[in-house]
Amino acid sequence: xxxxxxxxxxxxxxxxxxxxxxxxxxxxxxxxxxxxxxxxxxxxxxxxxxxxxxxxxxxxxxxxxxxxxxxxxxxxxxxxxxxxxxxxxxxxxxxxxxxxxxxxxxxxxxxxxxxxxxxxxxxxxxxxxxxxxxxxxxxxxxxxxxxxxxxxxxxxxxxxxxxxxxxxxxxxxxxxxxxxxxxxxxxxxxxxxxxxxxxxxxxxxxxxxxxxxxxxxxxxxxxxxxxxxxxxxxxxxxxxxxxxxxxxxxxxxxxxxxxxxxxxxxxxxxxxxxxxxxxxxxxxxxxxxxxxxxxxxxxxxxxxxxx
Amino acid sequence: xxxxxxxxxxxxxxxxxxxxxxxxxxxxxxxxxxxxxxxxxxxxxxxxxxxxxxxxxxxxxxxxxxxxxxxxxxxxxxxxxxxxxxxxxxxxxxxxxxxxxxxxxxxxxxxxxxxxxxxxxxxxxxxxxxxxxxxxxxxxxxxxxxxxxxxxxxxx
Ligand SMILES: [Zn+2]
Numbered sequence: 340x341x342x343x344x345x346x347x348x349x350x351x352x353x354x355x356x357x358x359x360x361x362x363x364x365x366x367x368x369x370x371x372x373x374x375x376x377x378x379x380x381x382x383x384x385x386x387x388x389x390x391x392x393x394x395x396x397x398x399x400x401x402x403x404x405x406x407x408x409x410x411x412x413x414x415x416x417x418x419x420x421x422x423x424x425x426x427x428x429x430x431x432x433x434x435x436x437x438x439x440x441x442x443x444x445x446x447x448x449x450x451x452x453x454x455x456x457x458x459x460x461x462x463x464x465x466x467x468x469x470x471x472x473x474x475x476x477x478x479x480x481x482x483x484x485x486x487x488x489x490x491x492x493x494x495x496x497x498x499x500x501x502x503x504x505x506x507x508x509x510x511x512x513x514x515x516x517x518x519x520x521x522x523x524x525x526x527x528x529x530x531x532x533x534x535x536x537x538x539x540x541x542x543x544x545x546x547x548x549x550x551x552x553x554x555x556x557x558x559x560x561x562x563x564x565x566x567x568x569x570x571x572x573x574x575x576x577x578x579x580x581x582x583x584x585x586x587x588x589x590x591x592x593x594x595x596x597x598x599x600x601x602x603x604x605x606x607x608x609x610x611x612x613x614x615x616x617x618x619x620x621x622x623x624x625x626x627x628x629x630x631x632x633x634x635x636x637x638x639x640x641x642x643x644x645x646x
Numbered sequence: 647x648x649x650x651x652x653x654x655x656x657x658x659x660x661x662x663x664x665x666x667x668x669x670x671x672x673x674x675x676x677x678x679x680x681x682x683x684x685x686x687x688x689x690x691x692x693x694x695x696x697x698x699x700x701x702x703x704x705x706x707x708x709x710x711x712x713x714x715x716x717x718x719x720x721x722x723x724x725x726x727x728x729x730x731x732x733x734x735x736x737x738x739x740x741x742x743x744x745x746x747x748x749x750x751x752x753x754x755x756x757x758x759x760x761x762x763x764x765x766x767x768x769x770x771x772x773x774x775x776x777x778x779x780x781x782x783x784x785x786x787x788x789x790x791x792x793x794x795x796x797x798x799x800x801x802x
Contacts, residue, residue: 425767425768426763427767427769444763446763447759448762448787448788451788467789
C-alpha cells in the first residue's frame with residue numbers, strides 16, 4: 340500500500356486537491372459525536388522542532404476530534420535533538436510509537452527527508468520558508484466554502500508579498516484552479532518575486548500591482564491580508580518604514596462588494612482593526628475553524644478512512 | 647587548415663575522446679577529470695579552439711584509459727550537455743554517444759540554500775531534478791529552490 344504523505348503543494352494535481360476539499364466538506368457533515376470513533380486507536384506523533392502554537396494546536400485538536408491520540412513535543416529544546424541526536428534517529432525512534440508523523444522544522448526539505456526515510460506517512464506542518472501545504476489547503480477550502488467556486492474570483496494579496504510563503508503557495512494553487520486575475524498590494528520593498536509571475540499556463544494571468552490598499556477594496560472578491568514580519572528584515576529601519584503600511588478598518592470597507600471576504604493566516608498585529616471583526620466580510624476566524632476541519636480531512640485521507 | 651588540425655592532436659590507440667565541446671567548456675571538463683581519482687597518472691591531452699563545422703570552434707580531450715566512471719560522465723554532462731564521448735580501440739571509434747544530463751542528479755551538486763536540510767543533515771545525499779534543461783536549471787528536491795547548474799558547486 341502506498342502511504343499518503345503530504346509534503347508540498349507542488350506534488351498535488353488539481354484532482355488531488357479536490358479530494359482534500361471534498362473530504363473536508365464531508366467531514367463537516369458528520370456530527371461531532373460520530374467523528375470520535377473514526378481514528379480510535381491511532382497515534383499521531385506531533386514533532387515540532389520549532390514552536391508554532393497555532394498550527395500544533397490545530398493538528399492536535401483535529402486528531403483528538405477523530406478519537407485518536409497524540410504524542411510529541413512542542414519545541415526542539417525539549418528533545419534529545421538538543422543533546423545531539425540526528426534527525427533520522429529521532430524519526431526512526433518515533434516511528435515505533437505512532438501511525439502518522441506531523442513535522443514542523445526550521446530547515447527546508449525536512450519533511451521530504453522524513454517521508455523518504457520513514458515507513459509512516461508524513462504530514463508537513465511547515466518546513467522553514469519552503470512549504471506549509473495544510474495552510475494552503477485550508478485557505479482553498481475557505482474560498483470554496485464562501486464562493487462555491489475558485490475559478491473567476493478576483494483575489495487581492497496585501498502586505499508582505501516578497502517573503503510570505505503562505506501567499507506564494509496559495510497563489511500557485513489558485514492558478515492551478517485557473518484564477519487569472521490578481522491584485523498585488525505591497526510596499527515597493529515587499530513586492531511579489533518575479534519568478535512567481537512567470538508561470539506557464541495556457542491562459543493569460545494578469546497581475547495588477549499597487550501600493551494602495553484602497554485600490555483593492557472595491558475590486559476584490561477576496562482580500563488576503565498578511566502580517567509584515569519584523570524578523571524578515573535585515574535592516575530594522577526598513578521594517579519601521581513599512582510596518583504600518585496597511586491597516587484595514589471597517590470604515591474603509593464601505594466601498595467593498597457585499598460578498599467580499601477578508602482572509603488572514605493569523606496571527607494579526609494591526610493589519611486588520613478589531614472593528615472589521617463585526618462586519619460580514621471577516622472570514623479569518625472561520626478560516627481557523629476550517630483549518631481544524633481540513634486537518635481532520637487530511638488525517639482521514641492518510642488513514643484511508645472512507646466517509 | 648582542416649587537415650592540419652587532426653595532426654595537432656595525436657591519435658590514441660585506446661581510450662576515450664571527448665569531442666564537440668563548445669570552446670571554453672573544455673577547461674571546465676578538464677577540472678572534472680582532474681578530480682577523478684581513477685584518472686590519476688592517466689595521460690590526458692587537451693586541445694582548445696579547434697575549427698568545427700558544427701560549433702565554429704570547439705575543444706577536445708583525449709584520455710588514455712578505456713573507461714570513465716559514471717559520476718564523472720554525469721558531471722561532464724552537467725557542465726557541457728551534448729558533448730560526444732567516443733570509445734577508441736586500435737585507433738578506431740567503436741562507440742559514440744552524445745551525453746545529456748540525467749533527470750535525477752543524486753549527490754552530484756551541493757545545494758546553495760544554507761537553510762536546506764541537505765546542507766544540515768550528515769549523510770543525506772543531495773538530490774536535484776533537471777527542471778529546465780534548456781536554461782540548465784535544476785530544482786532541489788528538498789528545499790524546492792531552483793538554481794542554475796553553474797551556480798552550484800560539484801560534490802567530488
Ligand atoms: Zn536544497
